[in-house]
Amino acid sequence: MTTRSSPRRRKAVAVLAAVMLAAGTATAAHAADPLILDHGHIDTFHVAVEDGELVLSLAEDVTGSHVRHQPEDVLLRVKEEAWTEQIPSQFPGSPEGYVLPLTQDRNLIWPGWDTNGVAGSGYTDVSIDITDVNGPGDIHLYTLTGFGTPTSLLQDGGFQLPGTIREARPAHTHAQWTFSAAGEYTLQVRATATDPDTGATLTSNPGTYAFSVGDGAAGQPQIPSSLAIHGLADHYHTGDTVSLTAVPDVATDLDHYHWYTRDNASDSWSVVPGLGGAEFTGIADHDGRQIKAALFGDDHAVVAESEPVTVHIDDHGDGEEPIGTVLTVTGAEGHFHPGDTVELTAVQEPATDLDHYHWFTRPDGAAAWSLAGDAGTTDTYTFTALADIDGYQVQARLYDDHHDTVATSEPVTLHIQDHGDGEGPVDMVLTVTGAEGHFHPGDTVELTAVQEPATDLDHYHWFTRPDADATWSLAGDAGTTDTYTFTAQADIDGYQVQARLYDDHHDTVATSEPVTLHIQDHSGDHGTGGGTTGTVIGNTSEPRLCLPQEQEVEREVPVTEDFSLVLDHGHIDLFNVTADGGSLTLDLKEDVTGSHERHAPGEVLLHVKPEAYTDAIPEGYPGAPAGYLLPLTQNPDLIWPGWDTNGVAGSGYTDVTIDITAVDGPGDVYLYTTSTFGAAVPVLEGGGFELPGSVREQSPAHTHAQWTFSEPGQYTLTARATATDPAGGGSITSGEETYTFAVDTLPEAAASATGTITETVVVGRTADGEECDLPGGAGGAGGDGANGGLASTGTPYVAGIAVLGTSLLAGGAATTALRRRFFGPAV
Template sequence: MSEGRRRALSSRAAATIAAALVVGAGASAPVHAVGLPDVNAHGAVVLNGGTLTLASTLEGGHLSTRVETTDARHWAPENVIVHAPPSTATTVGAEQPHLGDPGTPIWTLPSEPTVDAPTLGWSIAGATAHEDVLWTLEAAEGAGDVVLTAQPASTEPLFSTRDGVDDTDAFPIPAGTTAAGPWAFTAEGVYCLSFTRSVTPTGGTTTTDAFPLTIAVGDVDVDGIDPADCTAEEPPVEEPTDPVWDVPNGAVNAAGATVLNDGHVDVAALVDGGALVTRVKDTTESSTPTWRDPDATVLQLLPGSRTTVPDLPAFSFLGVPGADLWQLSHIQQPGLLWPGWSTEAIPAGSLAGGVSWALTGADGPGDFLLYQPSAQLGAVDVLFSTRDGITAADGFAIPQATHAHGAWSFTAEGDYCLAFQRAATLPSGAVVRDDFTLAVAVGTADVMGLDPADCADRVGGDPGSTPPPPAPGPAPQTPDATAPVREVPAAQCTASATILSAGHIDYASRIVDGGLRSLIGDDTSGTKVYRDPEGVILWLKPDARLTLPGGYGAVGPAGSTVWQVPQSQNPALIWLGWNTESLNSGNARGTVSWSLDRVQGPGSVKVYLTGAFGGVQTMVFDGGGRYEIPLGVHAHANWAFSTEGVYRLTMTQAVTLSDGRRTSDTSTVTVAVGAVDPASAAAGTACGAVSRPLSLPHEKAGTLRSASQVSADAASADARPVRIEREGDDPVAAPFAALTSGAPVPLLLSVLGALLLAGAVFTGALWWTRSSATRSGVSRRAAR
């Protein structure tokens, strides 16, 4: 029997013994001579004479035990009190060392019936030959010890509590056996005994019968004994259980919360009806987001996130080198969660600036830290840290139309509750705030029992009483910069172009008219615009110059100079990443294969990812090469140029559509690096022909439509063809606007498209239409 069960039985027996013992003067005379059988005040059958047998029967594969008398009457053990009257008192003989010291009093149930006391034997019936039944004393509680031997002369007990109850308190009963032996009790009172009997029938399965027995010894009030006190079920004792952490992404736990542990999520800020709202933007299963309430979401760092603090000065803020650390990096790690933050879903004009984010409370077994590699190589920007308490330093500003990632770090396994406040300024000047908590399970913590709705109580305090950092204003500009977006007008033999000099930019992969298009996703003005790369100049200003520290030998020798687009945003510079968020299993499959085919420029180009602890973790392109981008990904890297000047990067992206067709797109991105006039990089085509940029307003929620789907007059929206092929077929080039949902292009339109490509100037636009349901923003109800 388990220790918990024994403790519970002990508690119940104590109550029974206290009620039954005669204590002190004035107690009523005990009832110790009830007729055979009789029923006491609690409805229990009291047996105090004759031959009694604990008889077990095996029938139908099940073992059951009853208390029987010689006249074939029987009762369930839990309804019986076996009484050893005061006349059973005697003393321990010199030949009975197993019962105690010679001369000490004992009370016995004899092995043969007498006129003063019953016998208590045992029997087995219904079992076939060679099948022994194992009888085990599981627990015993009472006024003294109990000892059972096979016969009066035996000194080898079958059961004995004098040395506790253990595995030796068990013996086999052969099939067909009926026997009895003397029971000895070392004190008057009530004894609660718990037994099991088990047998494995030939060719069958083991069956076990558990039963109790109440024995009253000496001068006790048997009329006041309730056997239920020995057998009543106590409230279950909660035994420690192993934590449940190994659950699939998206599992729903006992509190109804969704567990997210693999894939991309953002702690996203939204504006709903003039209120600032925070939701967990879940794209772990699809690029179409599910907006989850933080109060019903658990973020999980699986055990695979475990690492150690590096022995590097820049990372001393994490703790002692070599100490355990559970961390989700700013770079996506297969099989782990990749949490970031975002203001991308806030419509332009909804706020006067960005969103401030402050840590206001934390509860957990260790410390929490969030940091990013700095735009300056070798340095780190610590955004939140509880190692020195929570102060005004635990806050930062998220610019408008921004999506970013950092390293989420925890110093111990367990459950954490993190409290935050976000704030922003409306165009009216009113400040809006949102207080929220995040529940985080780290390592082997029990995610199935964690209720994120309890986090507000666990963290304590009033997050709203802590003023957040000021809401950020427009992105700062360096003295040499004009507006981050400006136009270069078209001139004879020179194309018009858009110069982007600061802010968030993505090389975005999109499906347009049934084919892949690589477009420049431009957030630099605060409103997302998709542009044709051929009409864009990216200006990496002189401030991008830096000296390489040690540990970046794959980029260049320590001390050498590069001009670099940083992996972490510097608002004064362009921040160039890549984006496949619009691709999912509904329109594509596999990965987007991205290659750098050709570099024209005065120096080398290297694109690489900095690791969570610095250095070069992944070389994306080294003057060329190929890189696979998963669907539904938005990421940033360092783009290092070795020399000032104008670079033209010819790149190809290809993907397999959901219907099996392969589609690709090749374009050239122009980057003006350093102290050069970016307008001088505008390229001309044939003299007199101007290639106009393709501008696409950003969809917050809506359907991308091409000009060819709206007006036949704009059937050719772009001069650059889209390449589409079926698996195993030769590539087929088709005019961009003529490819609608992959349908075959009629010969006449193909010829017409070819003529137009050869001799006409193509214009067009793609724009987004919004449904009336989404114009009102993301509602709280939908977000949940």
């Protein structure tokens, strides 16, 4: 095992060749041409339940968003820039090593793990067993408390791998890694998921993960401790050429090798004459023959030796697939429309008893294949057609009991066409019924969204606007079903309502034509003016018409919050930024109710529980000495809010700024991260720690930070995102969104809160401005609820922007919220 004592430059060219070889030789199963990742967000251990099986894979946001791979197809590159000689003595791996920090360094890989793929399966208690580590040094894995104290993530309480990571419920976690020496490392990993209710378990496929650390030493060569054999095929046919390469675990100037063979594991080794280098060439003529290599030093002593590899000969045909067995994918003929269900089937001809498949996809014929992680292992692959997978290719592969590939289909290409106007899938029209004719104040209005033809999609949002020239607003009280029920009010006459249908990714697939509400009040007597509704007052010889008019008044009202979702724990991408079709969207994404569930921010209340309070914030940290702390690393009992801009990848608009323009609450909100060894570090542009402020991600990233709220109560953050094209300089901007935190106590559990608000009520006025009484006591502004258009609404609805114990709303914003029960934030 080698260690480092001083900084050195590396032989970049020589070591790159070694890395490319060693990536495939850490295990015989590793890919010969792996995807090399040297930066970016990586869920190294991605665990999911799919079709009743537990699947261990690797997910990354470097080549796309949440792209999944078999572990053996990826090499994780730890750059030389990760080297440090300043690891404090209390940190694992001190005093020096290659450190991948807990918080993301854009220039390095950021490996973590994600078990949110088991959510909803029942098998939610996951153990990730790193059973073996092979490499030139030690690997330490740990996290930091909110104030920089190293903390174990392994079940045995230690810091060094191998070991077991346990996530008792679905989680997304990152950690700090330290590699003590340069070289090639492999980790053998398997996951187990347990149903906490029944004790039943699922065990995943094994995975081999490869890390290439550093650039190799210059000056005097390092001494390898082991060799790996690269190039061994799953099997050969008699007479095939066997070409192998011996690769040391660290770059070296030593180049004298011997190769040895034996007919089986019981025979003695014989040296192969004429082979003195790292390459072996021979003929496959004996099934079961074993081969190994040894590397010699200048004194001709063996310094490193490989494990034996075994040559398997299988003369079943032409080497591509079993004789007469052809694998064909059906179901991709013709074209699909966005929202269609695509069902592909792998067909064997003739049929065999083999039934284990994997499905692969790629964006086009020139790209590398990626494992379709959601496909399962059967002969069918079912998914929903999306516009952005037009041109994608799909391939099926059939495996034997040893998980060797025995048949590979020809690729099929998906053709997705949208003949519509971009609002919804082809031939599917969304229509709103129930608005025909007119209504009277107090009537119940029930609108229904009807699909023609019907689909399986059932997630809706309803929107309203005062007239055809106004901006649509989310109807916050409407829910997400195909019906929207509310009480007619005089002041919503002329309002328009629209329904929108969403797919499982919360993308809009259909939008209805607007319907217009007609509210008429026939309760008064009619004057002679031809159709004006009012009440005749005074004596009948000089009739005066009492007309309804709007008037702004101030009064105290109880405040209720109406959120469709309250989150008090789990992984949340608070500011989720996506670009599509030249527009930018800012919303909220969470892994609590499912995986990557997206919501309008105004629909979600974020609860910072009392357990977040601490009076031990060290001096020098923002918010010291006390506050409600959401730590940088996930506490499974608290919310873990961060931000994700990977949704702009591929759009060109990759430089994202998230502007938190306003904070309203009873105290201060601090946002920051920590350095590799614990010091507070700003994440806001300009170097500050306190919000409001701006967060900038110059390239797509997924980031978490440390939050501190100084006081209990309710806070609202107003935010907007802007994305810039670094090449062209153009930019796109999202709509403004409001995020609400309830710190310590939820509003429902708090004492009743009130606030002075401005509302618009309907009062009676004659033509010359005198007060008069409208029929039935409909006018006036009082505390008894008989205030015109508000009489039927019950407690006023204030959509998620109130601050407990303070003036809750101001001016026109309150007017909008109280006049119209179903009016939410503009979209």
